[in-house]
Amino acid sequence: MTPAVASxxxxxxxxxxxxxxxxxxxxxxxxxxxxxxxxxxxxxxxxLWATTSRRVTSVGRGPGPQPFGVLAVATWLxxxxxxxxxxxxVLLPG
Numbered sequence: 018m019t020p021a022v023a024s025x026x027x028x029x030x031x032x033x034x035x036x037x038x039x040x041x042x043x044x045x046x047x048x049x050x051x052x053x054x055x056x057x058x059x060x061x062x063x064x065l066w067a068t069t070s071r072r073v074t075s076v077g078r079g080p081g082p083q084p085f086g087v088l089a090v091a092t093w094l095x096x097x098x099x100x101x102x103x104x105x106x107v108l109l110p111g
Contacts, residue, residue: 023043026048028047037056037058038057050062
């Protein structure tokens with residue numbers, strides 16, 4: 018007598034390799050998406066994606082350029098300009 022093998026909810030001819038952690042649906046290797054080592058079915062991954070993208074778009078793109086970053090870039094540009102002028106002073110006579 019052979020042991021009964023659970024089949025995938027989406028592919029009845031395939032053996033299930035795991036259970037979705039959210040909806041408890043049996044899933045095969047093709048239907049399984051592992052997130053941080055945990056099995057998720059395709060519909061639960063889609064709902065996770067929709068929830069995450071809704072949360073990100075509702076917040077917006079985030080704050081503009083940080084003042085420190087702008088200051089750092091401006092400092093680099095001034096330093097490079099001064100270095101260039103200094104090199105011209107040394108290379109050009111009089």
